[in-house]
Amino acid sequence: MNHVIEIDGLTKDYGEGRGVFDVNLTVEPGEIFGLVGINGSGKTTTIRHLMGYLRPQKGTCSIEGRNCWKHAAELKKHIGHVPGEISFPDVRTGMDFFNLQARYLGIRDKTRVNSLIDRFNLDASAPLKRMSKGMKQKTAIVAGFMADAPILLLDEGTTGLDPLMQKVFTELVQEEKAQGRTMFMSSHMFDELEATCDRVAFLKEGRIIDVVDMSLLGGNEPVKEYKVEFTSDEDYQTFLAQSFLVKRHRDDYKQVSVLLSDRDLNALFASLSGLDVRYITQVPRTLEDQFKEKYQESEGTNHAY
Amino acid sequence: MPINSALLRQTTRENVTLWGVLTAVQCLLVGVIGMTAPIAAAGIAYYNMLPGIFMGVYAITVGNKLISSQVDRGTLAYVLSNPVKRSTVIVTQVVFFAGSLLAMCTLSAVAHSLGAYFSTFGANSAEIQTIFKLNLGLFTLALSFAGIVFAASCLFNLSKYTIAVGGGIVCAFLLFPIMAMFGSKFAFLSNLTVVSLYKVGSIMASGTGWAWDLVILAAIGLVAFAAGGVAFVRRDLPL
Known part of the structure; x- marks a missing residue:
């Protein structure tokens, strides 16, 4: 099978143990793949490589078989992105921002963006600078999904959302999955990943310590x-x-x-x-149980050295 | 040429106010000077001093905003998350930068010419030509400033470093000729600045020697733009 996303031996060493080290991952077509880890474990660094913002020191990242660094711009035609750190361009309102993105993407039909705005109950006429964290996040989510891209990279997609909106987001992700989209999402909220992901990788200090198949959790464990x-x-x-x-x-x-x-x-x-x-x-075994156990196991092996 | 129209439009919107204010002030000044002083006197008195500073202010502010400040604030992520190549970003921003400077200098030349034309002294076609040559020189000087700041903007993730390095060099270039006037001890400083290549006196005199100086100024700008662009395309961006 052709992998949609393939990360092979990715290493980016920022010194003092920061960065990512020898990360290997594949994401299959139509799969929702989660990346979980504490702050600073390398989730955002991994996604920045996939977005082509960072050049790997070692290893490669590719999406649809094309190198993420070399073909960054072309790949964006197929990628929707919700960044972990949101800073909007210098435009006045949310709607101005969507219009700007639509110009970049060559989107004329506003049906999808309007339905997303309705769905998240977003006041798109509000000035961006006065928006709360949650409103900014909703705006970023709408922008990420508006292109109808077959691949979505979501970095902490639900930070700042209230529980109701988190649910709306989860539903959206499930619907998009049903339409065959492939998603790669990072989070530190286990329940969000449990509700959506097919597989979840645990990242600790820049290394993958485990990849779990979600169908084998939540009561279906062997x-x-x-x-x-x-x-x-x-x-x-x-x-x-x-x-x-x-x-x-x-x-x-x-x-x-x-x-x-x-x-x-x-x-x-x-x-x-x-x-x-x-x-x-x-x-039923939860993702959190699994994570804690693997985390402690890896702590144990670290101490053994 | 790979230019992104959405980005060009956004860049124009973000910088048009500063451009408008500086262009208006510049045009007003040269217009008034054109009306009140003969062109030869205006050339020496005015073109040697103020416009370089205007161009410096514009180059530092806009040069920083075009790349570095957008990396610093993270807003560039919303350009590069679209199918836009980094090289397209560079070319688009440079086209805006150089284009806006060219427009500023052209308008300044027109304003000065109009002022002179309607003045009591009047202006013959040779004098109008001189005005355009002075502003062409100003444009190439501005291009070298812009190139230097833009290169810094491409290199640094933080605005403060772009302003310190790019802005610092431009400020030094503007200050050296003034310091050089404080006596023979400091005269060597006038050899350390690109401003010395903008020779108002030689432009106003007959001959074509000045043209080569302007070519050098423009070349400095273009090389700096290109070097900055290459560095930006190759480097990691913390977006």
């Missing part, structure tokens, strides 16, 4: 977590004594959480059959 609470202390102890992989247990609540692959599920029920269970529930 190894699932089940939480069982018992009525009596005796049953609780009996269960603990068995050979399940216990993730944690709480004596005061008589609760046990076990990790179990699907083929061992019958063994769990067999062992519970003689015991008085108050309830049993599956605890």
Whole structure:
């Protein structure tokens, strides 16, 4: 399959551990790919390379098979972008800004931009300089999506949006995905990525420490977590004594959480059959759980050196 | 020529006010001078002093705004996120820069000519020609200033460095001839400035030696524009 976005061995060393180091990623057609990491982990640097603003020290970035540095301008015909740091050109209102962008892009039909403005409930006649953070972000989102580009690069797309608008944004992303667009989005908000992404890469100190397939999270993990609470202390102890992989247990609540692959599920029920269970529930694994675990794992390996 | 019309329009909008004010003041001054002083006297008294400073102010302010300040503030991201090549950005901005200076000098020549024509002294065609030559010289001087500031603008991510380096060089060039007048000890300074290539006296005298000086001035400007452009196309932009 031809990758839409391909990052191969990308390295940009800003010194003192800042930058990105040997990043390898591919994004497939129609995929929503998330990039998560704490501030300064290299998300924006990665996106700046894809936008052709930065030249890689080592490695390459390509979009639709074309080098992001060499073909930056042509590639922009197919890329919509919401930048992480928004500074609008020197025009008066939001609408003036959209008109300016439309001239750059050669867009005459205002239907799409107007529908996006309605959707985000944006007052496009407001002066840009007086806009709040949230309004600026909405303006940037409209500008990023107005070109109807098949590829979207979103750097912290929802910063400054209220929860209602975050939801509108998530819906928009899902709709765009349904139309076959490919999206590459960075965020530090796990729920936003959970709601939209097919795969998510974790970036830490400029390196990718994990790439997760979202279809294997949120309750579909191959190894699932089940939480069982018992009525009596005796049953609780009996269960603990068995050979399940216990993730944690709480004596005061008589609760046990076990990790179990699907083929061992019958063994769990067999062992519970003689015991008085108050309830049993599956605890879906969240992106945040996954991230924290991988993060700590990588901390561990770092300390080992 | 790769020029982006949307960018040219936006650049014009952003800089037209300063251009208008400086052009109006310049035209008013040369117009009044044209009406009150003979061309030979006006040449020496006026063209040696003030217009260079006007051009310097315009070159520093606009040169910074064309690239550096847009990188500094991040607004260039909204140019380059469109299918616009960096080289197109450079050519468009240079076309505006040089074009606006040419328009300023042309209008200044027209205003001076009109002033002289309607003055009590009148003006013959040779004198009108001199006025246009003086303003052509002014244009090439302005072009060298503009080139220097533009090159700095292309190199620096921060406006303050562009103003310090590009603006500093232009200011020094403007100050050296004045300092050189403070005695023979400082006379060497007049050899260290491009302003010395704009020889008002030699333009007004017969002969064509001045033309080569103007070619050199224009060449300085063009080389600086080109060097800045090449650097800008190749470098990382923190957008």
